[in-house]
Amino acid sequence: MGNSVIVRRLGLLAVLALCVVLLALVPYLPSYYVRVADSILIYIILAVGLNLVVGYAGLLDLGFIAFYAVGAYAYALLASGQFDIHLPFIVVLFIGAAAGAIAGVLLGFPVLKLRGDYLAIVTLSFGEIIRIAINNADELTNGPQGIAGLDRASLFGLPLTSPVHFYWLLLVLTVIVCAGVYYMERSILGKAWRALREDQDVVRGLGINTTTLKLLAFALSAAIGGAGGVIFGAFQRFVSPESFTFQESLLVVLIIIIGGVGNIVGVIAGAVVLVILPEILHFAAQYRLLIYGVVLVTVIVLRPGGLVSPRFNLGFIIRKVRTLWLSPSKT
């Protein structure tokens, strides 16, 4: 074993240690930074979820935030004084995910035959329909006033009250979601989705039911969105239709496009950039959309594939680490 291998291994250890230390240090920062970190993690979860549909299956969904709303309102209705139902957080988390999945299939069915622009238009409308429905269902949702005073969440007896608590919860959930999606990406299901993105007719010609395949993508992606929504509800302890506008859907799509379509590492990078950017440019809040536009155009012109190269994905990193550790001679 040569010196260079030891140096490379130490370097790798240093990078990993740095990541862990940085993530572990976040809770000691002032509350504002922890909130930003929470926000980043929520958007990572949402974007990784949406990426199943947009990045892998190649179906442009512009109404993703509707599933997030479904999850958030699931918590608002099932864990608040609204109907005096007080289910535990963990139960609502699963209910929210299931409700999201059902909403995903409900959206999936009518749009099965649509592709490209038409699909984008219908999903966009779906997102708006959900928001407007919530806005008008006064008896159920209090309409535009929203539902306030949601239950303080707790998980296995541990209270989830401060941004720091949610930081840990979100961090764990982000890792679970990323690992789950990475596993799916590598499985035959992920391969079938990528094939679907390339040529739907040929996929059918191979004996694969593309209806099932698409609905599965919509359902899984929406379930992740729903779970994210439940956490959002528990975190804010207040929900109103305003949080689920088309802009939010657009932001999640932008995270994917700017980070790198179909690439978990890219999506993480995209979420970090697009959440931090408006915070840094706080003084120019009214120009937020303009800034997004400029960033999007710049990225598309300079790096059409997204900030992170498609080759630099989770699989690449895992392979790199594994070969360096198990058989360094090959690297």
Next chain:
Amino acid sequence: MALALENVSKHFGSLVAIRNLSLSFDVGSIYSIIGPNGAGKSTVVNMIAGSYSVTSGTIRLGATALNRLPKHRIAQLGVSRTYQNLRLFDGMTVLENLEVCFFPQSWLTFLTGAKRLSKAERLDICHACLAEFHLSDVADVLAGDLPYGRQKILELARAFVTQAPIVLLDEPAAGLNHTETKDMAAMIAGLKREDRAIILVEHDMDMVMSISDRIDVLNYGELLCSGTPDLVRTNERVQEAYLGTTEELDDIRKLAQSRRAQGGLRANAGIVRH
């Protein structure tokens, strides 16, 4: 198992692409469907595979009527195909292009894992297939990065990897050069098996004549002639359909001679050469 077309017709609006066609394909042989452009060859393939609906008549695989089934069901029953224009999954590796064929075919198998190949079994089959088609060295290369000839072979491999009893090959030699075409012909001939029918639509006559057990000639959507390569080669109606009648040929010759006699024109100008 046998595939049978029974009085099949296909209309595109007022155009009759296939008229009352009856054909039967048994496993164990290689069949070729030939005919001039527009004769309806690809239409037949697309109807069998379920890409086109049938206007009237029935297509049967064994006892099952295929023509009311969705395309993926037809494929699941054992009909696989290649396409006239290459249709690989370009952004996926060569190996992945084959792996996708083993996606679980129903919710039940997907959820329970029953009758489902394990990942190792799946990979074994795919690697064996790659070896058979001389693609092992490029297993991890993106399909879109392969040279054209090897992409054609990969598409062939994808049609055979699941051991489908009926394999439809839509112009496997299109775009290949002379040597590649000969290799392709040898490869297809080598894929003939007792439990498999290979149905070829092809323009390259050398290939068709050398590997087919039976040739079906279509003209204007009707069966002109059907039989062994020798029989088809000498059939006058086939020659007419392809080359025109002898009178027409004579006319062309006369025209050419008169032009030549006029001088000023190059000797072969205006002649349709075959």
